Amino acid sequence: MKSRLHKFQDGYTWTGVEKEPYRKPSEKAAGCYCGVHRQTFIGLKGEATKFHFRYFEIPPGGSSSLEKHMHEHAVVCARGKGRVLAEDMIYDMEHMDVLYIAPDVPHQLINPYGEPFGFFCIVDAERDRPRELSCEELKRLEASEATKGKFIGYIEGD
Amino acid sequence: MKSRLHKFQDGYTWTGVEKEPYRKPSEKAAGCYCGVHRQTFIGLKGEATKFHFRYFEIPPGGSSSLEKHMHEHAVVCARGKGRVLAEDMIYDMEHMDVLYIAPDVPHQLINPYGEPFGFFCIVDAERDRPRELSCEELKRLEASEATKGKFIGYIEGD
Numbered sequence: 574m575k576s577r578l579h580k581f582q583d584g585y586t587w588t589g590v591e592k593e594p595y596r597k598p599s600e601k602a603a604g605c606y607c608g609v610h611r612q613t614f615i616g617l618k619g620e621a622t623k624f625h626f627r628y629f630e631i632p633p634g635g636s637s638s639l640e641k642h643m644h645e646h647a648v649v650c651a652r653g654k655g656r657v658l659a660e661d662m663i664y665d666m667e668h669m670d671v672l673y674i675a676p677d678v679p680h681q682l683i684n685p686y687g688e689p690f691g692f693f694c695i696v697d698a699e700r701d702r703p704r705e706l707s708c709e710e711l712k713r714l715e716a717s718e719a720t721k722g723k724f725i726g727y728i729e730g731d
Numbered sequence: 732m733k734s735r736l737h738k739f740q741d742g743y744t745w746t747g748v749e750k751e752p753y754r755k756p757s758e759k760a761a762g763c764y765c766g767v768h769r770q771t772f773i774g775l776k777g778e779a780t781k782f783h784f785r786y787f788e789i790p791p792g793g794s795s796s797l798e799k800h801m802h803e804h805a806v807v808c809a810r811g812k813g814r815v816l817a818e819d820m821i822y823d824m825e826h827m828d829v830l831y832i833a834p835d836v837p838h839q840l841i842n843p844y845g846e847p848f849g850f851f852c853i854v855d856a857e858r859d860r861p862r863e864l865s866c867e868e869l870k871r872l873e874a875s876e877a878t879k880g881k882f883i884g885y886i887e888g889d
Contacts, residue, residue, distance in 0.1 A: 574833045576817040581827035590829075614829045615805050615853075621834060623855045624782035626805045647773050647784045649851065651827070659734040669739035669809070671748075671772045675732045676779060693807065695773075695853055697781045 574621075579614055585630060585652050585691050590614060595629060595637075608632040616698060625698050630691040631655065631684040636725045639681040639711075644700035646674035648682070652691030656683045658724045661717060666692070679706050679714065681724050732779075737772055743788060743810050743849050748772055753787060754796070766790040774856060783856050788849040789813065789842040794883045797839040797869075802858035804832035806840070810849030814841045816882045819875060824850070837864050837872065839882050 579587035586592055595609040609631050616625030630652065631637065639658070648657070650666040657664040660678040674680050684690035706714075706726075714720045737745035744750055753767040767789050774783030788810065789795065797816070806815070808824040815822040818836040832838050842848035864872075864884075872878045 576820065576833045576836060576838075577831050578822045578824070579829040581825070581829070587829055615831055620803060620831070622782075622803050622805070623857075624780075624805075624853060626853055645778060645780050647780070647782075662734065664736045666736070667739070671737040671739070671745055673735050673773055673778070675734045678734060680734075693851075695782060695784055699781075
């Protein structure tokens, strides 16, 4: 394992880092995280770090999946701007803002704007799998003044 | 532990984050890392993350200490530009470049330019203490075409 530099390039890509689609579109979350791309700087090349360091980009109109998990997120807005649902709050992220997302809270990163929303995201290398929200949690978000109409959700059944 | 947003402000500071001097000046390394400041986003507030996430800034003419340790670094250039010695190489870091510094290699971040050099730095939460370089290592760096005259070192005795 050698030290290495990933040079920043036009279009928010970096030398030596592959740009890959983030998850496959599912019917359930149709239109949600389609078009989201990930680039992984640290975590896939045999590093011993206890963290993974990635860059994600959400196209206009897109979002990450609405989910929760025990591992925490550190997020830095690097391109454009975006909106983040975390727990019972909406956060507006602009250039270089830093967000901490606490364990086990429903969260979603959303791009309601006309330009790509790009952000660095740091997570523990060993982490639990994301889980879908319960129907009750979704209804609570839909009912809350702060969050209703601000996220891209899916209410199963009803 | 609640989710929280640190808003980016003029002068590369963030809301809710303290700007603190990084280490005390030592006689040995006089003039080296004086003036370096650190802001810690994640790691001091009881988070469960296995990583700490910080922003450092080196003033013109300054540098971090020349050291090595087993823990790895992820570095992102966020303000100005800088020079990094890592192992037997010099890397020129510009806006948004990402650097991985491997375990146990001599390294130093240097600002030979006229503007502040600011960077995000991610490390494991549990990590070993930095160690000084041996006299042999320093002499090797001083003798190498790639690195000589490019770092701020201290050769004990001699």
